[in-house]
Amino acid sequence: MSVLKGCRVLDLGIITAGAATSAILADLGAEVIKIESPTYRDPFRLWPSGESKADDMPPLFRATNRNKLAISIDLKQPAGREVMLRLVASSDVVVENFRRGVLPKLGLSFEALRAANDRIILASVSSQGETGPDASHVSYGSTLEAVAGFAWGTGYQDDAPVISGRDVNYPDQVAAIFATSMITTALRSVQKGGPAVHLDLSQRDLTSFLIGETFVAASMGKEIRRGGNAQEPFLLQDCFKAADGIWVAASVRETDLQALSTLLGRNIEQDDAALRDALAAHIAAQESEPAARTLQQIGLAAAPVQDGAGILKLEDESWSHAIQCFDGKRVKGFPFQIDEQPLSIERPAPGIGADTATILSEIAGYSDDEIASLAKAGVIELGSA
Missing domain, CATH: 3.30.1540.10 (formyl-coa transferase, domain 3)
Structure with a gap:
């Protein structure tokens, strides 16, 4: 797939919201470099999956990190920050979904990124957005569905609200699709000569927006009660x-x-x-x-x-691209397809720091001796493919 061929994305995303955003960009042909730290991994590497074998490639991680390269940098070290900024200088997009305030503390605020590359796009996918009294709060899908009003509208009449749970994780899943759209729109603007862009995508705002008609009805005095599967105007x-x-x-x-x-x-x-x-x-x-x-x-x-x-039995009958088979395993597929340039999975999710040396040499311009020195100091981690 080559729609985004030539676009380089630095992926600081973890779990679903951030990592799935950059996964869609990778599926569309962007070169996506997943950035982890020697001291902090994407939690999805260790997420319980029900599989008997313990490794760092459970199904959820494989799904949100396929088609990516991987580098491991300790961004808390000044030298690690310098490595990151050298990569930013030759990249188009940075995706992150850290807790608010983390990037500035690392010296990687939007202003710092823009100083390194005046055409950079920073996509911040956060639970509560960049501003407001709840911006720094820790949130998960369950609490997001609560504060966004989503849980208020689900469940049965006079019963407790219902959250979608980890296997659905509604706010994270929809945020990834919307964030991808925002990034591609920003890329178009920058490619036409526009300035650097900081995209602020609040999962809370997005979730509320998608059911906004319900809140409007409530504001007009209509009593909104959970109805389970019942829905007007059906008898x-x-x-x-x-x-x-x-x-x-x-x-x-x-x-x-x-x-x-x-x-x-x-x-x-x-x-x-x-x-x-x-x-x-x-x-x-x-x-x-x-x-x-x-x-x-x-x-x-x-x-x-x-x-x-039942879903798997309907392959090529009711669906064709939602689930794919890659490397002998079933994996999550694509939310859409382009007939002329079909999306495909070209490479599996990478091991920790699998491409560190190659990325630093070919993209950031470090010599072999400099790479060895950075590894010895613990600034980077040289993984195996």
Whole structure:
């Protein structure tokens, strides 16, 4: 994939929000250099994955760091800061999602980066944004969904709010896609002669924006209550278990009542309290696929609720690029595809500092002796491929 060919990205991102942003840029053809420290790794290297073998390449790390090179620099040392700035001088983008204040403490504020490269783009993906009373707070997906109002809108009526959890991590996932769009837009501006850009992407603001209509309704006096799977204007919307143990999602509109009455063999009124029981019994008497099919045939929106195994069986039938096979393993794929220049995974996630020597020599212009000296002083780490 070559849409971003020639673009160099310095990736200080960790876990999902930052690292996944630069992963999409890498998928689009950018040269992405993942930067870790001899004293601090991307936590995803050690994230519990359920796999029996303990290594630094669990599935979550592989997914968010494929197609990248890797260097290890101790940015807390003045010499490490100098190495970083020499890389900045010949790069286009720096991506980071550290806690606010970390970069300035390292001497790597936007002003410092801009002094090294007056066309640099700094993409700061943070939980609460660059400013405001909560900017320095530690946040995870759970707390972000709470403060952004997302958890307030999920769950069942009169029950506790529900967070999406690590396996969904909604604020981080959507932030990566939006941040990528912002970066590519900024690249266009800089390439046309514009100045350096500092992009401030608050996951809290973004999450609130995506459900903003709900807050607007609440501000106008409308009571907003969690409804679980129920949703206006559907008369009934929920999931029902079929005979094979698989759930089927179904949505019933007022205009579906006549056809549904015929299918179920009973007259159903709009306010029929037994509608749920009748539909549940109909689905429970069949396996999920035929149950969903009979409802689809009369015009209802209905579908089996797929688990991981079910999704994989639908490859090349219902989806083609969401999941990929690389190096003999299933890995997370792409959120979109470009037919003329398809995205692809060209290289696996790198080991710690796997490309340190090559990057310092070919990009930053250090000699072999200088590289050896930096390694001896603990400023850099020379890993193995």
